[in-house]
Amino acid sequence: MRLETVTVVGGGAWGSALAQAAATAGRPVTLIARDEKIVDEINTRHTNTRYLGGLALDVRIVAESLFVPADIVVMAVPAQATRQALAAIDPEFLARRPVVLTAKGLETGTLERQSEILGAMAPLAVPYVLSGPSFAADVAAGRPTAVTLAGDGASDTSELAAALAGPSLRPYAADDRVGVEIAGALKNVYALACGAVEGAGLGFSARSALMARAYAEMARIVTAMGGSATTLTGLAGLGDLTLSCTTPQSRNYTFGLALGRGESTQEILAGGAGLAEGVATAPVAAELAERFEVDAPLVAAVNQLLTGVASITHIVAGLMARPLKRES
């Protein structure tokens, strides 16, 4: 299959960064942005100031407002918008093409993963998931990043990984699409928790403990849903959990910081917080944990914090008072 041209759907931080990575690797790339002002700015000034500040984008990136077919399609809109963005694309343009899903979240209402949404909207598309520790600002600036690119084992992921690789973006091919999707969505929920721990001044010992127990909980959920715990040892699991749970550069962590300082979800959202995918994913993760009969006290704790039914002091006291048990 020819894998030369790339169309990236989503004119935000991540879509622009991935377009930049493809362009600097010498691939013809079109970036689809729904906002005409952003299309114009990328084509004339070669910047996307709203999402990437003054960073100079590769002049070879062509922005368009309407979808342009390509050998590889990359979806980079928020998880809750993927269905709507796909609805605007003729499914025939996606048939038998690799469609790389990069949003890290589970859909409200349907509880679906990104590849399930793609399966419903474009059944003949070939889904892949790209996930791992990779801030848009780093990728766009050409700093070294490594990610997992997962198919389902039936298709040749290595060929696609080579087609997406560049001097600063190193995709590792993998087969556990379910595990990678769930890991990417859950790490945002745990990043909210870790930010809250710092925001409440509970210390870095607590945050590290939380990360380790989050990893264990993630492994229970992933395996119950048909993924592999081994996947979590890699970039999409441990790698991304570490990144998002340790720095306010993560929007989810920053949202959690504000929660931990006592602000309500509504106040933080009203204050114009950046996209924090964990906010919508947390209730979905709780429903899935219940459906798959998985003990997920940390997902439940984040939901308590987000809905404001209990204070962080009360929530942490409850977690610390859970029955003692063996570690694994």
Ligand SMILES: NC(=O)C1=CN([C@@H]2O[C@H](COP(=O)(O)OP(=O)(O)OC[C@H]3O[C@@H](n4cnc5c(N)ncnc54)[C@H](O)[C@@H]3O)[C@@H](O)[C@H]2O)C=CC1
């Ligand atoms: N920013 C980052 O560092 C990374 C983000 N991601 C993931 O990528 C996804 C997108 O995140 P960002 O680009 O950072 O968000 P963003 O908020 O920077 O940009 C989102 C973009 O999607 C567009 N959009 C929203 N709804 C749309 C719709 N219905 N149709 C078409 N376009 C629509 C917006 O206009 C905006 O341009 C998220 O799931 C995030 O978890 C993954 C890795 C890194």
Ligand SMILES: O=C(CO)COP(=O)(O)O
């Ligand atoms: O997924 C990311 C880095 O891998 C970005 O994290 P945030 O969405 O929390 O900023």
